[in-house]
Amino acid sequence: MGMEDRIELWERAGVIDTAAAARIRAFEAERARPLWLWSIAALGGLAIALGIVALIAANWATIPDGLKLAVHMALLIGAGALVWRARQQDQLWTGEIALIVFTALIVGGLGLQAQIYQLTGDIWRLFATWLVLAAPTLLLAGRTRVSGYLLAGVASLAVVSAAMAMDGSVATERLVQGLAAATPWILVAVSSLRADPFGQGLRKAGLAALLLFASFIHLTWAGEISSTDASRNLIRLLPVGLAVAAAIFGLHRRPVFGPALALPLLLGTAIAVALATVVPHPDAIIPRFIGALIFAAMWIWIAIAAARADWSGLYRLAVAALAIRLFLVYFELFGSQATTGLGLIVAGFLLIGLAWGTRRLFRVEAS
Amino acid sequence: MRRWFLPFALALPALVLAIAIVRQEIALANAETWHIPVAGYDPRDLVRGRYIRFTYDWQVRGDAAPCETDAFCQLCLDGPPPDASRTRIQPMGASCTFPVRTNDTQLAFVSPRRSLPFAFVGGRMFVDERSAPALENALREGPMLLVARRTADGRLLPVRLEPNPNPPTPTEPRETAP
Numbered sequence: 001m002g003m004e005d006r007i008e009l010w011e012r013a014g015v016i017d018t019a020a021a022a023r024i025r026a027f028e029a030e031r032a033r034p035l036w037l038w039s040i041a042a043l044g045g046l047a048i049a050l051g052i053v054a055l056i057a058a059n060w061a062t063i064p065d066g067l068k069l070a071v072h073m074a075l076l077i078g079a080g081a082l083v084w085r086a087r088q089q090d091q092l093w094t095g096e097i098a099l100i101v102f103t104a105l106i107v108g109g110l111g112l113q114a115q116i117y118q119l120t121g122d123i124w125r126l127f128a129t130w131l132v133l134a135a136p137t138l139l140l141a142g143r144t145r146v147s148g149y150l151l152a153g154v155a156s157l158a159v160v161s162a163a164m165a166m167d168g169s170v171a172t173e174r175l176v177q178g179l180a181a182a183t184p185w186i187l188v189a190v191s192s193l194r195a196d197p198f199g200q201g202l203r204k205a206g207l208a209a210l211l212l213f214a215s216f217i218h219l220t221w222a223g224e225i226s227s228t229d230a231s232r233n234l235i236r237l238l239p240v241g242l243a244v245a246a247a248i249f250g251l252h253r254r255p256v257f258g259p260a261l262a263l264p265l266l267l268g269t270a271i272a273v274a275l276a277t278v279v280p281h282p283d284a285i286i287p288r289f290i291g292a293l294i295f296a297a298m299w300i301w302i303a304i305a306a307a308r309a310d311w312s313g314l315y316r317l318a319v320a321a322l323a324i325r326l327f328l329v330y331f332e333l334f335g336s337q338a339t340t341g342l343g344l345i346v347a348g349f350l351l352i353g354l355a356w357g358t359r360r361l362f363r364v365e366a367s
Numbered sequence: 368m369r370r371w372f373l374p375f376a377l378a379l380p381a382l383v384l385a386i387a388i389v390r391q392e393i394a395l396a397n398a399e400t401w402h403i404p405v406a407g408y409d410p411r412d413l414v415r416g417r418y419i420r421f422t423y424d425w426q427v428r429g430d431a432a433p434c435e436t437d438a439f440c441q442l443c444l445d446g447p448p449p450d451a452s453r454t455r456i457q458p459m460g461a462s463c464t465f466p467v468r469t470n471d472t473q474l475a476f477v478s479p480r481r482s483l484p485f486a487f488v489g490g491r492m493f494v495d496e497r498s499a500p501a502l503e504n505a506l507r508e509g510p511m512l513l514v515a516r517r518t519a520d521g522r523l524l525p526v527r528l529e530p531n532p533n534p535p536t537p538t539e540p541r542e543t544a545p
Binding site: 139 | 373375378379380384385387388391498
């Protein structure tokens with residue numbers, strides 16, 4: 001529905017009077033920007049940029065290696081200087097864009113050297129080098145959520161690619177995999193060092209990652225965990241335990257949200273991860289059911305805390321997670337068409353009940 | 368003190384990348400050039416992404432057992448440069464004028480002859496889009512040479528592929544043939 005339609009609707013319904021409608025129209029007209037003109041200009045800019053990239057790519061083989069390396073080095077130093085100048089002069093977005101370009105040029109430089117000197121090796125080494133070279137600048141010069149997300153992304157890429165390249169046959173490899181598993185909590189811990197939007201971005205990315213991780217890891221309940229697996233996972237959990245402690249300490253020092261929310265988000269998820277990885281169990285119905293119960297307990301704890309803290313977004317997320325899990329139980333536990341059908345009907349009623357309960361809860365709170 | 372953190376962090380990537388370039392250039396400056404006979408890697412899959420893959424067609428003598436257990440073996444080129452058609456397997460660090468060491472990550476045991484590390488059997492080289500099809504055809508049709516440079520620390524760096532004027536004769540026992 002367009003703005004004009006809405007104003008007319010509100011006017012007719014008596015929500016606003018004619019004078020207010022006129023004021024809203026005047027305000028919106030004042031605020032309006034020739035969006036289509038900007039769009040065409042932006043399209044033009046994009047076309048030029050793509051053209052330049054294509055021209056360089058077409059002649060890539062004929063450009064001398066020395067020239068490629070020199071131009072890249074000049075761009076990297078230029079972007080770094082721009083970050084420095086923007087921070088000195090307090091230009092927020094110039095600095096942020098320069099920072100993003102700077103970060104991208106670092107990995108570009110690593111790739112360029114790999115190409116020119118025919119370097120081969122695991123991709124995680126490249127990402128880990130990227131993280132080591134880019135993280136200090138992002139931490140010191142990042143100001144907005146965007147650079148917070150960028151750091152979280154680079155860090156996750158480095159540790160996840162490293163964890164996936166290793167088979168966990170030796171203890172050090174298991175510790176690296178544990179470090180990857182601990183990264184969401186490490187991001188939350190690091191985010192408490194900063195009170196600005198950069199810290200918010202880092203924290204949001206960390207929380208999103210740990211909720212996803214804690215939700216997906218409960219799939220291990222649908223398979224076998226031998227006692228060997230379980231004891232190996234204990235080593236993997238060492239870094240996770242340290243990171244959880246650091247995250248809780250960080251949020252205690254800078255209470256962005258109270259302990260009522262911090263505990264289910266940081267500790268509840270960690271408990272779910274620990275139970276899913278260190279309890280030996282066969283591939284059977286009972287462990288699956290226990291896994292589903294643990295998943296539900298984790299999300300119910302989060303939902304209650306979110307409702308009390310008035311975080312309606314997180315509450316809805318928790319309800320959605322529970323609803324999806326509830327829906328899946330019926331595919332897991334029953335096989336035949338009739339029982340699946342029955343299960344779906346029961347799940348449907350439960351979902352409708354959940355939706356109705358949520359609506360009531362937030363109506364009561366709103367009034 | 369704190370105000371020096373950001374300039375240092377900003378300079379760090381350029382510094383590290385520059386040091387890496389200098390190290391590569393120093394290693395290459397003292398590298399000798401070798402010609403290794405090569406064949407196609409797999410008739411279906413020569414070009415993978417932007418890498419062309421090939422099988423070394425050199426004669427390999429010696430016992431591959433040390434390579435089996437762990438990656439503790441090296442190749443020793445008979446020479447003299449640039450003739451790299453004959454080579455032998457040695458335990459890592461054995462005396463050799465022209466040792467070829469491959470870094471650990473390359474030593475995946477995926478060779479057609481399971482007893483040899485992949486890097487001793489085949490390699491890959493970054494090629495640009497335009498020359499890839501021509502190289503792929505050439506590798507299918509005739510014997511080729513890999514021109515490579517061996518750095519002092521034993522790394523073999525592919526430079527280019529070119530036609531082989533003296534192909535290895537098929538009567539010779541070629542251990543690396545799949």
